[in-house]
Amino acid sequence: MSLTIYNTLHRKKEIFEPIKPPHVGMYVCGPTVYGDAHLGHARPAITFDIVFRYLMHLGYKVRYVRNITDVGHLVNDADAGEDKIGKKARLEELEPMEVVKYYTDRYHKNMDQLNILHPSIEPTASGHMIEQIEMVRKIIENGFAYEAKGSIYFDVEKYNKDHNYGKLSGRKIEELRENTRELAGQEEKKNSFDFALWKKADPTHLMHWPSPWSEGFPGWHMECSAMGAKYLGETFDIHGGGMDLLFPHHESEIAQANAANGHDAVKYWMHNNMITVEGQKMGKSLNNFITLDEFFSGNQEKLTRAYSPMTIRFFILQAHYRSTVDFSNEALQAAEKGMKKLFETVKLINNLQVSKTSSVEVQPFEALCVKAMDDDFNTPIVLAHLFDLSRIINQVNDGSATLTAKDIEFVKSLYNTWLIGLLGLHDEKGEDDSQLVEYLMGTILELRASAKVNKDYATADKIRDELAKLNIQIKDTKDGAKWGFK
RNA sequence: GGUACCGUGGCCGAGUGGCUAGGCGGUGGUCUGCAAAACCAUUCACGGCGGUUCGAAUCCGUUCGGUACCUCCA
Numbered sequence: 001m002s003l004t005i006y007n008t009l010h011r012k013k014e015i016f017e018p019i020k021p022p023h024v025g026m027y028v029c030g031p032t033v034y035g036d037a038h039l040g041h042a043r044p045a046i047t048f049d050i051v052f053r054y055l056m057h058l059g060y061k062v063r064y065v066r067n068i069t070d071v072g073h074l075v076n077d078a079d080a081g082e083d084k085i086g087k088k089a090r091l092e093e094l095e096p097m098e099v100v101k102y103y104t105d106r107y108h109k110n111m112d113q114l115n116i117l118h119p120s121i122e123p124t125a126s127g128h129m130i131e132q133i134e135m136v137r138k139i140i141e142n143g144f145a146y147e148a149k150g151s152i153y154f155d156v157e158k159y160n161k162d163h164n165y166g167k168l169s170g171r172k173i174e175e176l177r178e179n180t181r182e183l184a185g186q187e188e189k190k191n192s193f194d195f196a197l198w199k200k201a202d203p204t205h206l207m208h209w210p211s212p213w214s215e216g217f218p219g220w221h222m223e224c225s226a227m228g229a230k231y232l233g234e235t236f237d238i239h240g241g242g243m244d245l246l247f248p249h250h251e252s253e254i255a256q257a258n259a260a261n262g263h264d265a266v267k268y269w270m271h272n273n274m275i276t277v278e279g280q281k282m283g284k285s286l287n288n289f290i291t292l293d294e295f296f297s298g299n300q301e302k303l304t305r306a307y308s309p310m311t312i313r314f315f316i317l318q319a320h321y322r323s324t325v326d327f328s329n330e331a332l333q334a335a336e337k338g339m340k341k342l343f344e345t346v347k348l349i350n351n352l353q354v355s356k357t358s359s360v361e362v363q364p365f366e367a368l369c370v371k372a373m374d375d376d377f378n379t380p381i382v383l384a385h386l387f388d389l390s391r392i393i394n395q396v397n398d399g400s401a402t403l404t405a406k407d408i409e410f411v412k413s414l415y416n417t418w419l420i421g422l423l424g425l426h427d428e429k430g431e432d433d434s435q436l437v438e439y440l441m442g443t444i445l446e447l448r449a450s451a452k453v454n455k456d457y458a459t460a461d462k463i464r465d466e467l468a469k470l471n472i473q474i475k476d477t478k479d480g481a482k483w484g485f486k
Numbered sequence: 487g488g489u490a491c492c493g494u495g496g497c498c499g500a501g502u503g504g505c506u507a508g509g510c511g512g513u514g515g516u517c518u519g520c521a522a523a524a525c526c527a528u529u530c531a532c533g534g535c536g537g538u539u540c541g542a543a544u545c546c547g548u549u550c551g552g553u554a555c556c557u558c559c560a
Contacts, residue, residue, distance in 0.1 A: 011490090029560060030560080031560065032559090032560050040560080041560080044560090069560065151558095166489090169489070169490075169556090170489055170490060171488080171489055171490090171555095172488090172489085175489075175556090176488090176489095176556075192557090193556095195558070196558050199558065219558065220558060220559080220560085221558095241560075242554095242560070243490085243491080243554065243555080244554065244555065244559095244560075245555095246489095246490075246554090246555070247489080247490090247555055247556065248555085248556080248558095249559095249560075273491080273553090274491095274553070274554060276552095276553070276554095279552085281553070315498085318498075318500095318508085318509070319498080319499060319500090320500070322491085323491095323492080323499080323500090324491085324492070324552095324553065324554085325498090326498075328497085328498085330498080330510085331497070331498045331499090331510085332498095333510080334497070334509065334510035334511075335498075335509075335510080336510095337509080337510060337511095338508085338509040338510065339509090342509095344524095345524095372500095378500075380499065380500050380507090380508075380509095381500060381507075381508080383500095383508070384500070384507055384509080385507095385508085387507095387508055387509065388508075391525090394524055394525070395524090395525070397525095398517095398524060398525050399525095400525065
C-alpha cells in the first residue's frame with residue numbers, strides 16, 4: 001500500500017513518488033491579507049495541514065511553503081486598476097504595510113486556533129520583487145511576453161503554439177476567445193486572454209516598485225511561480241490551493257514556468273473543493289460571509305451560537321477535501337456532538353479494566369487508518385474507523401468486551417497518532433478550566449453553607465478537609481466562605 | 487453559452503460493479519432513585535429515464551437540478 005494523490009492535472013489518482021526522496025516540496029497558495037480569514041481560508045489551510053502532517057508521518061522531509069499575498073490585487077471590476085490592499089489602506093488611512101501586518105497577524109492567530117502547523121517558509125510577495133522581475137525578464141527573453149505602455153503581458157497565443165495552455169483546467173484557447181468581455185485596459189493586450197506579468201501603476205496606486213519597464217507591480221500569478229522556484233526549485237512535488245484557483249491562476253503558473261524554464265514546475269496538483277453556507281456560495285453580498293472569528297464568537301446573524309475552532313476543524317475533516325462542504329448550524333452541532341463523544345471515549349482508555357484476553361481485534365485498525373489516508377487523504381474514513389474503535393472502548397468500559405493491557409496501550413497510541421497527531425484534533429474542554437473550577441467551587445461552597453445552616457458540621461468539615469488535601473484552603477469570612485490555593 | 491465538479495436515507499457525509507461506511511437525529515430496550523452518559527436493537531438511501539452486466543449507488547447514454555470558474559478577483 002502506498003500513498004495515492006488525486007492529481008488535478010491528469011484527473012486521476014496517482015501513486016505519490018517524490019522527485020528527490022526523502023525530500024518533498026509543497027507549495028500552497030496562501031491568503032491575500034486584506035481582510036479577516038473566513039471559511040474559504042480555513043479549508044485549504046486544514047486540507048494541506050493534513051497533507052503536511054501525513055507526509056512527515058510517512059518519514060518524508062517536507063518543505064512546506066505557503067505564501068502571503070501582500071501586493072497587487074484588485075478589489076473588483078468597479079475598482080479596476082486599483083490595488084486591493086492599497087484600496088483598503090486609503091479607506092482607513094493606513095499605510096499599506098500596516099494593513100498587511102494587521103491582517104497577517106489575525107490570519108496567523110486564526111490558523112493557530114485551528115491547530116494548523118506553521119509552514120516551513122511563509123514568503124511574502126512584496127519581499128520577492130527581484131525574483132519576480134527576474135522571472136518576467138526570462139519570459140520576455142524567451143519570447144513569450146510583450147510590452148505595452150509599460151506593462152508586460154503574457155502572449156498566450158504564441159505560447160499555445162508549442163504548449164498547451166489549458167491543460168490543467170481543460171479550457172481551449174478558441175473557447176476563451178469567444179468568451180471575451182469588454183474591460184478597461186483590455187486594449188493594451190493582443191488578446192483578451194493574455195494576462196499581466198507586470199503592470200504599470202497608475203498615479204493613484206499606492207503600492208509600486210521600480211522595474212526595467214515601469215514603476216508598477218507584478219501580475220498576480222507571478223509571485224507563486226517565482227517564490228515556488230526560489231524555495232522549492234524549478235521542479236517540485238506538490239502544488240495546492242482551492243479549486244477556484246484552477247483557472248486562471250494555476251493554469252497561468254504552468255504557462256509561466258514553461259515559458260521561463262522550458263518545463264513544468266509541479267508534479268502533483270492538488271485542489272480542495274469549495275465551501276457553501278446553507279447551500280449557497282459564500283459571498284459578501286449574500287450576507288452569509290462568515291469569518292472565523294465570527295464562528296468562534298457566534299457573533300453573526302446566521303449563527304445560532306458559537307462554534308469552537310476544533311468543531312470547525314472536525315467538521316471540515318468529516319468531508320473529503322475534494323467534495324464541497326456545506327455549513328449550517330444543524331450540521332455543525334451534529335459534528336460537535338460527535339467530536340465530543342469521541343474525546344469522551346478517549347478519556348476512558350486510561351481507566352479500562354485490563355483482561356487476560358481480548359474479545360475483539362483492535363490491531364487491524366492501524367492498517368485501516370493507513371489505507372484510508374493513503375487513498376488521497378480520506379479523513380472521513382479515518383474518523384469513521386476511530387468512531388468504530390470508540391464503540392469498542394465503550395463496550396470494554398461497559399464490560400461487554402475485553403482488551404489486554406497490550407491492546408489497550410495500542411488503542412491509546414492509535415488515538416494519539418491519528419486523532420491528535422495526524423488529524424490535529426484535541427479536546428478543548430480543559431481550555432476553560434479556570435472558569436470551570438470557579439463554578440465547581442461555587443457549587444461546593446454552597447453545599448457546605450447549607451450543611452452549616454443545618455448544623456451538619458460533620459459534612460461541612462469533611463468538605464473542608466477533603467479540599468485541603470487538594471491544596472485548597474477555605475476561609476470563612478463575614479461575607480461567607482472564600483477559597484484559594486494554599 | 488463554455489469548462490470543471492457534483493446530485494446518497496430527516497440532516498451532514500464516505501463509498502466506483504456483488505460484501506454494515508461513519509456521525510447527528512428518530513424509535514424500542516438494558517442500566518438508573520431521577521436524569522445524563524454508555525450499551526443493545528431498529529428506522530430511513532442512492533435525482534429521473536434508458537442501456538451494458540448473472541448482478542449497478544458504483545460503468546455508458548440521456549435528461550433534470552446544483553456548485554465553482556470563465557476579469558489584472560486567493
